[in-house]
């Protein structure tokens with residue numbers, strides 16, 4: 045029995061409504077805030093899939109007017125945030141609803157920050173930089189992985205600097221998250237794999253983070269169980285709503301864990317990589333995960349052993365080195381089973397890019413909670429192994 049006393053920990057979460065069809069209740073939740081004009085943030089693909097129309101119908105039912113901003117890129121950009129905030133002001137909006145994956149949701153959070161402060165989003169990089177409350181924010185995820193709908197994170201791409209930057213604050217946790225597994229039915233297999241791997245990495249990094257603790261551990265472990273047990277089957281059976289729900293639940297659990305325990309080197313390196321090459325976030329994580337686990341393992345062997353057992357690896361009688369290798373083998377096999385076979389060099393990363401990537405990874409807030417303290421040279425080695 046562990047007789048040591050826990051360190052101080054906090055836990056923040058939005059009001060969460062989970063279940064098939066809950067997106068149709070968005071009008072009700074907007075009316076609770078007394079908002080009269082809503083900015084709906086989304087992207088062209090989500091709009092084409094019909095999810096924006098469902099939100100419009102629900103707002104119309106409640107007699108709430110709205111304006112659409114559906115021009116968000118796959119990695120949302122500073123210019124899009126600033127443009128969205130201008131539209132918010134121009135149309136006298138009083139609340140924001142985002143429907144989509146991580147990109148529209150992050151963009152919506154950032155629009156809220158700019159609308160409240162009247163300054164460039166570039167000024168809010170870092171931890172706890174937000175001083176004024178954002179407008180009421182309701183998020184409706186259409187992917188099962190990023191968990192921007194429950195998290196304290198905003199990730200924005202600065203195209204001029206070729207980097208992504210993070211904003212971490214409880215001020216960006218939305219007021220309401222409507223998590224509706226039906227919206228993930230339109231994800232193609234590649235997007236389902238990218239977001240599913242992202243969610244699995246959230247759970248792993250949250251569980252070994254130096255910010256982990258009793259408030260987040262059970263969410264992280266349940267996420268690992270749900271995602272490792274259902275993702276491959278879900279991608280093979282895309283119309284199975286029960287499997288969609290299991291993965292959506294796993295993603296939400298991972299989101300609650302990482303939002304509060306924060307992440308680690310995979311995400312620090314992945315943010316740097318995604319900003320440099322504009323690659324899908326999940327694809328970056330998939331290319332890095334086993335290399336970071338190999339790097340981190342001996343800094344938290346008991347925690348990684350629990351992860352291995354959660355994945356169904358029989359650790360009895362094995363040495364720590366054998367467990368480390370089994371865990372790495374499992375992660376490689378799992379990501380290959382959902383379609384990720386390539387290393388960073390295939391995505392266009394060359395050895396000469398590594399110093400730049402490593403420097404930016406060291407500046408990312410996620411590196412601060414990695415279980416093994418790291419320097420730029422460490423990052424260069426891990427990027428090199430992932431080439």
Ligand SMILES: [Fe+2]
Pocket residue numbers: 190242243246311325
């Ligand atoms: Fe992520």
